[in-house]
Amino acid sequence: MRTQVCIIGGGPSGLLLSQLLDRAGIASVVLERQSRDYVLGRIRAGVLEYGTVGMLEQAGVAERAHAEGLPHSGTYLAVQNKGFRIDFDALIGKKVMVYGQTEVTRDLYAARAAAGGTVIHGVEGTQPRDLDTAAPYVTYTLGGTEHRIDCDFVAGCDGFHGPSRQAIPKNVLTEYERVYPFGWLGVLSETPPVSHELIYANHPRGFALASMRNANLSRYYIQAPVDDSLGKWTDQAFWDELRRRLPHDAADALITGPAIEKSIAPLRSYVADPMRWGRLFLVGDAAHIVPPTGAKGLNLAVSDVHYLFEALKQHYNEHDDSGLDGYSQTALARVWNAIRFSWWFTTTMHRFPDQTPFDQAIQDAELRYLEGSTTAQRGLAENYVGLPY
Ligand code: APR
Ligand code: PHB
Numbered sequence: 592m593r594t595q596v597c598i599i600g601g602g603p604s605g606l607l608l609s610q611l612l613d614r615a616g617i618a619s620v621v622l623e624r625q626s627r628d629y630v631l632g633r634i635r636a637g638v639l640e641y642g643t644v645g646m647l648e649q650a651g652v653a654e655r656a657h658a659e660g661l662p663h664s665g666t667y668l669a670v671q672n673k674g675f676r677i678d679f680d681a682l683i684g685k686k687v688m689v690y691g692q693t694e695v696t697r698d699l700y701a702a703r704a705a706a707g708g709t710v711i712h713g714v715e716g717t718q719p720r721d722l723d724t725a726a727p728y729v730t731y732t733l734g735g736t737e738h739r740i741d742c743d744f745v746a747g748c749d750g751f752h753g754p755s756r757q758a759i760p761k762n763v764l765t766e767y768e769r770v771y772p773f774g775w776l777g778v779l780s781e782t783p784p785v786s787h788e789l790i791y792a793n794h795p796r797g798f799a800l801a802s803m804r805n806a807n808l809s810r811y812y813i814q815a816p817v818d819d820s821l822g823k824w825t826d827q828a829f830w831d832e833l834r835r836r837l838p839h840d841a842a843d844a845l846i847t848g849p850a851i852e853k854s855i856a857p858l859r860s861y862v863a864d865p866m867r868w869g870r871l872f873l874v875g876d877a878a879h880i881v882p883p884t885g886a887k888g889l890n891l892a893v894s895d896v897h898y899l900f901e902a903l904k905q906h907y908n909e910h911d912d913s914g915l916d917g918y919s920q921t922a923l924a925r926v927w928n929a930i931r932f933s934w935w936f937t938t939t940m941h942r943f944p945d946q947t948p949f950d951q952a953i954q955d956a957e958l959r960y961l962e963g964s965t966t967a968q969r970g971l972a973e974n975y976v977g978l979p980y
Pocket of ligand 1: 599601622636714750753754
């Protein structure tokens with residue numbers, strides 16, 4: 592088989608890139624290790640930057656998001672059970688949209704199927720090859736049969752554990768990482784959200800977040816030891832701890848119910864540089880990981896897709912490779928902005944096991960400054976809703 596762009600990974604990154612390429616008349620094939628249902632079963636966050644919504648519109652997959660998504664013009668920060676609102680609209684005139692990122696992936700799968708796009712599920716042993724030549728190709732097995740796809744370019748949209756980043760020689764790659772000493776225990780419940788906007792809470796017992804998916808599906812998180820067993824956290828134990836950390840009015844209004852999903856996720860910041868090697872371009876989690884505090888995971892993947900899509904269009908339509916040659920530097924500039932914001936928001940809102948009294952005093956001062964300064968709030972707002980591409 593031959594195509595123009597071979598995309599490894601059928602998550603949001605790979606599907607969005609394939610959809611955009613298809614609408615620009617550029618051929619692609621998506622190779623996905625898991626089944627479609629498995630990919631759609633992954634728990635994902637729920638906040639879309641305004642730029643992400645724009646990219647979904649460009650890809651022709653924003654209809655359901657606009658119909659079912661919830662525009663949010665602000666968020667609430669709580670410190671020791673009382674807090675203040677960050678008004679995105681008043682501060683920077685932009686909103687975010689709360690819409691499950693799993694739904695984004697579902698919409699993308701539907702669009703690829705409607706367009707007759709090629710998404711091959713159940714591939715094994717996927718391996719990009721001859722990336723430092725003008726004739727790269729990708730091999731994989733399907734049902735025990737070896738296959739090869741010859742292409743012009745390979746998009747590594749295969750997440751943190753995929754083969755693409757591993758294909759970059761170790762002496763070429765620089766990796767940056769920070770692992771946080773805690774995790775997020777998350778619960779999904781078929782209950783009305785406690786607030787119409789998200790609540791991020793900094794509490795001496797630890798961080799908490801009240802989010803949602805729709806008017807009867809709530810998503811809550813509490814900071815917890817990453818090695819805690821889920822068995823320790825009964826539903827009641829979770830709800831009791833969440834109440835202790837939320838602002839008093841929210842805690843009093845909280846409607847609890849059975850957890851239909853419960854999981855603990857580790858928190859990490861990671862960046863791989865460069866995001867390009869020869870004819871291979873890394874996209875999304877294949878190149879970077881952010882702690883979920885700033886809800887940047889999917890949104891950062893979408894900005895990578897934007898840069899790579901524009902560069903590929905420029906190559907094929909204008910025979911100009913300046914976009915491809917500048918991809919890694921351009922994408923990484925925005926990646927580091929999101930990495931910085933996610934690190935800052937995580938550091939400001941969580942309690943660290945080893946923090947000193949000085950560290951705590953600095954965090955308290957940071958939060959007091961944020962509460963009292965519209966300039967500081969404007970900085971949070973512009974990063975949260977998404978910096979321009
Ligand atoms: N062969 C084929 N597919 C593979 C391979 C492989 N060897 N290894 C991994 N994959 C697939 C995974 O099964 C997964 O479906 O690549 C896909 C990568 O998707 P994600 O991990 O979701 O990464 P990405 O598409 O970059 O999404 C970015 O979206 O919702 C957020 O939190 C999520 O931060 C993440 C972001
Ligand atoms: C979510 O709804 O899952 C969510 C929202 C905001 C975040 C992280 C997760 O910062």
